[in-house]
Amino acid sequence: xxxxxxxxxxxxxxxxxxxxxxxxxxxxxxxxxxxxxxxxxxxxxxxxxxxxxxxxxxxxxxxxxxxxx
Numbered sequence: 001x002x003x004x005x006x007x008x009x010x011x012x013x014x015x016x017x018x019x020x021x022x023x024x025x026x027x028x029x030x031x032x033x034x035x036x037x038x039x040x041x042x043x044x045x046x047x048x049x050x051x052x053x054x055x056x057x058x059x060x061x062x063x064x065x066x067x068x069x
Contacts, residue, residue, distance in 0.1 A: 006056040
């Protein structure tokens with residue numbers, strides 16, 4: 001199950017109306033995708049992100065969303 005992420009900075013979505021924001025969130029082409037890899041040994045996999053930005057993230061299509069981790 002991959003992890004999907006969407007850029008969600010205030011300067012990008014802050015001025016959007018609720019309808020426009022929902023269209024932005026629902027558009028799957030706006031998301032980046034990090035493939036899930038099985039854990040091998042005691043270490044896991046790392047994924048780099050640019051700090052100082054906000055992202056909406058979820059895993060697969062189950063709808064788990066986190067505003068902070």
